[in-house]
Amino acid sequence: MGLNCSDVCDNSRYGINCMKKCGHCLNDLPCNKQTGFCESGCNPGYTTTNCKEKCPVGYFGDSCKNKCSANCLHTTVCDHVDGACYHGCKKGFKGNRCQEEDRLSVGTIAGIAGGCGGGFVLLVLVIVIIWLVRRKKKQQGFAEVKMSTITSSKDDETAK
Incomplete structure (x- = not known):
């Protein structure tokens, strides 16, 4: 809330004097104006109740449920949002997530x-x-x- 709790924060901010920035709420919906809680959940690649933390290393996507491909050159490193392998694919595989066989x-x-x-x-x-x-x-x-x-x-x- 704004100064003296009289002003409403814009959609990207919350808390006293709107000093805190909202996280990555699902579909970019606004967070709770007092707590920063994302009531509808997080955008893919983010976690915690305020959606400010990226997925843990080795995971990606909705609710961080998906594991990075074992075919990534470094299996523990992929994009936290879409699972793309940062360092390329192991020999014999191709594609963003290294899930296609490279004939x-x-x-x-x-x-x-x-x-x-x-x-x-x-x-x-x-x-x-x-x-x-x-x-x-x-x-x-x-x-x-x-x-x-x-x-x-x-x-x-x-x-x-």
Whole structure:
């Protein structure tokens, strides 16, 4: 109440001479003008009867009932209002609260890279085999030409 309890405090204040500030009352409703008590409860992320204290570390939301995700990088630290993980997610998880599986995690990317590397090695192997087969056929062709040249030379000598 205001001076001499004659003036009514505005909606964000309470107590003698309206010196105290209301807490985080649900839906920003005014607190009790004498006690500061939030009669309808607290906004998410706040607790106690006057809604001035944040949820304890590791909890968040309505009445601080929700625990921070075990998938947060530091499981005891999340936003007291919405539960968002301050320091990010453990490997394999994503999203504000780290509750979604990250299908493209580092292990998956490594697997894809390994598969691509294996495919590259296989391609090189196929090219080398093709090159060797062609080389062998070319050598056989030269051997046949050489044999036919030798045979024709012998035929020419016998014809003389």
